[in-house]
Amino acid sequence: MTRCECFLKARASRLIDAARIPARYACCDLSNFRIQSNPTLASAKLVAEKFIDRYPIERTGLLFEGSIGVGKTHLAVAVLKELILRKGIPCLFYEYRELLKSIQNSYNNEVHTTELSLLRPVFETEVLLLDELGAVKPTDWVWDTVGFILNTRYNDNRTTVITTNLMNEPAMGTGSRSVMRADTLGDRIGERMRSRLHEMCRVVHMEGEDYRQKLRSAR
Numbered sequence: 130m131t132r133c134e135c136f137l138k139a140r141a142s143r144l145i146d147a148a149r150i151p152a153r154y155a156c157c158d159l160s161n162f163r164i165q166s167n168p169t170l171a172s173a174k175l176v177a178e179k180f181i182d183r184y185p186i187e188r189t190g191l192l193f194e195g196s197i198g199v200g201k202t203h204l205a206v207a208v209l210k211e212l213i214l215r216k217g218i219p220c221l222f223y224e225y226r227e228l229l230k231s232i233q234n235s236y237n238n239e240v241h242t243t244e245l246s247l248l249r250p251v252f253e254t255e256v257l258l259l260d261e262l263g264a265v266k267p268t269d270w271v272w273d274t275v276g277f278i279l280n281t282r283y284n285d286n287r288t289t290v291i292t293t294n295l296m297n298e299p300a301m302g303t304g305s306r307s308v309m310r311a312d313t314l315g316d317r318i319g320e321r322m323r324s325r326l327h328e329m330c331r332v333v334h335m336e337g338e339d340y341r342q343k344l345r346s347a348r
Contacts, residue, residue, distance in 0.1 A: 137217065144213045149222045150206055157206040169336045170200060176333050177204050181211045184218070184256075190289040192330035194297045194314070198339030201292040205258050208290055212256055221254040225261045232274060252281045255288065262293045263317030272319050279322055283329050290330075297332055299323070 159178065164170045173193065180191055191208065193201040212218040228251070235244045251257060259278075265271055282289050293314055300315035300323075315323045 140217055141214050144217065144219055145210070148209060148213060148220050150209065151222070151224075154202060154206045154222075157203040157210070159204075159207045159211065162200060162203055162207060165337065167337045169195075169334060173200075173204055173333045173335050176331065177208050180331075181208060181215065184212060184216065184288070188286065188288045190256075190291065190330040192297070192326055192332045193290075193292045193335060194295070194332060195335035195337070196339070197294050199335045199337040201294075201335055202260055204335075205260065205290050205292050209256065209258050218255050220256040220258065221250060222258045222260065223251060225259055226264050228259075229265055229271065229274060248278070251278060252285070252287075256290065257282065257287070258290045258292075260292050262291050263295045263312075263314050265317070267317050267319070272322070275318050276322050279325055279329065283325060291326065297323070297334075 159174065162170075162174055164174060176191065180187070191205070193205055195201055206222065209220040209222065213220055228247075231242075231247055232244055234240055235242045235247055262275075279289070295312060295314040295317060298313040298315060300313060300320050301310065314326075318326075
């Protein structure tokens with residue numbers, strides 16, 4: 130191995146360590162993503178592979194949408210790892226609920242962390258993976274915060290990869306009809322931000338069985 134190869138390998142190792150990928154997803158790769166003869170999963174994997182190949186010439190992000198357990202986070206993490214290992218791109222993983230909770234905790238006077246210090250890497254990393262967008266019930270503060278994050282990255286032309294379990298549909302609003310159906314992404318993050326996501330990301334729809342549930346049932 131040449132000195133240059135050693136340097137690149139060491140840099141990739143540092144970037145992987147800094148990416149905050151949870152241990153649960155450390156083994157998620159393109160090679161072990163299960164398609165299971167499912168055309169939507171095969172298409173999603175192909176989109177992910179093309180995204181990796183074309184980055185950074187094409188900087189439009191990805192929005193993986195689908196029900197629980199179809200492999201959205203697996204594929205999104207695989208994208209991050211490939212960008213790091215193949216191209217040396219700095220990336221960060223943040224789970225949506227965890228990020229919001231950390232920001233709220235920064236308002237505590239006993240915590241020696243500021244909101245800005247928490248958000249700076251979220252704003253500045255070249256590629257951000259925001260997992261389970263919309264998983265928190267909306268409040269004005271939640272809408273303002275997610276809007277601040279997404280608008281900042283949009284204005285700075287930074288790439289964002291997103292997963293969500295919610296249907297990528299408009300907000301229904303209030304009333305009897307809205308009570309009878311599940312929340313959509315528009316309900317959880319607001320229509321303005323949902324529209325902004327369509328400018329920032331290519332929507333990748335994924336369908337299939339809950340793979341985690343299948344594993345539990347097989348035990």
